[in-house]
Amino acid sequence: MEPHFHYEIKFLKPQHLPEILTLQNLVIENLPDKECYYQEPLAFFEKVLADGKNCLGLFEAGDLIGFHMACLLEGNEAIGVDIGLGGSEVSLIVQWGPTAIHPKYRQQGLLKMLADHHLKIFRDRGYEHICLTIAPQNYASLSSAIRQGFLIKRLTYKFGHLLRYVLHLDLKRPCKAPVCQVRVTGSDLESQQFLLSLGFYGSGVLRSQAETELLFGHDGFSGDSFRKSVVRRQCS
Ligand SMILES: CC(C)(COP(=O)(O)OP(=O)(O)OC[C@H]1O[C@@H](n2cnc3c(N)ncnc32)[C@H](O)[C@@H]1OP(=O)(O)O)[C@@H](O)C(=O)NCCC(=O)NCCS
Known part of the structure; x- marks a missing residue:
């Protein structure tokens, strides 16, 4: 089904934090498989929302119905190392996730729409690498990422004990x-x-x-x- 055009995509700012946490709780309550989603701590959201220009929110009639987070990696952070990136490339890596769509609005292509919008933003800013992690059993996320050109590079434990694919999109060198x-x-x-x-x-x-x-x-x-x-x- 094509998404309706009354949805609004906006950058998320620190003042959206309460709405993000409420939506996250609802999404987690409704997960049939709790291992698909890693609940980031409050400090993570405070960090990624701080400059208000990297994370996207999807709104309907002013209400937050989806989010797509992005975190600019500094230094030798683990996910870049996971896929063999290091040195000068590190400053050009962005990590995506977590992402969620309100259960009422699923399977309308909204994740795809948000992710495509986010991809254009980072491509236009000159970023070269995007990484993300996805649970092997999370078909919806996997299908959306692979359709955008992400490649599965590793299968490993992340967040302590959760099995994840590590995916990589090289924006300068398409596969x-x-x-x-x-x-x-x-x-x-x-x-x-x-x-x-x-x-x-x-x-x-x-x-x-x-x-x-x-x-x-x-x-x-x-x-x-x-x-x-x-x-x-x-x-x-
Ligand atoms: C993952 C999630 C964001 C997908 O959102 P969405 O807007 O429903 O996804 P889309 O409509 O863009 O669909 C993407 C693909 O997944 C499929 N899909 C979506 N939900 C599905 C479901 N419940 N069962 C089967 N397939 C599903 C779609 O048909 C589409 O498949 P296609 O690429 O083969 O056409 C949403 O299900 C969600 O919030 N899940 C809980 C949180 C989570 O797992 N987040 C990801 C980890 S951080």
Whole structure:
């Protein structure tokens, strides 16, 4: 269904904090799987809202019905390191999340609309890298991110104990068509972990009635890179 155009997208500011927390509580209460969403502490929201020009809110008739947070990374913060970014690139990384849409307004393409708007903002500002984490079982978020060009680069524990894909979008170097592609069922995390350890990346998600499937691509093995991947896996 196409989103209606009476929705308004605005930058979130510190004064929106009470509404954000109320919406977050409602979203968490309604989650069928609580592990899909990590509840950030108050200090996180205070930090990302401080300058009022990075996080987006979706409003209907003045009420907040969705948010899409963004955090500019400073120094060698873990998520950039997770996907092999460091040094001078670090200052150009933005991390997205958390994001939420009010349960009454789901499946209208509103996450997609907010995320596309956010992507344009950071592209226009000259950012090169966007990272985000998504629970493997969160099809809605995964599908939206992969459609925007994000690639799954890692599968690891984040926020202490929650299993997450780490996704990366390189805004300056769009992904080329992979040299080879493998399909894996969404629940087969062991095979996905193995493919990631060999240098594959997740680049597609398909859903039939029975199961979610992921597409993993690879840019081509040289003998040396293949040997290194296998040695890395044997050592881990
Ligand atoms: C994840 C979330 C933000 C998606 O919002 P949304 O506006 O409903 O998403 P969209 O309408 O843009 O849909 C994106 C895709 O997910 C699918 N989808 C959305 N909700 C779905 C559901 N409940 N069941 C199955 N598919 C769903 C849509 O059909 C669409 O699929 P497609 O890309 O194959 O067409 C919303 O479900 C939510 O707030 N969830 C709880 C919080 C959360 O998990 N946040 C993400 C982690 S920080």
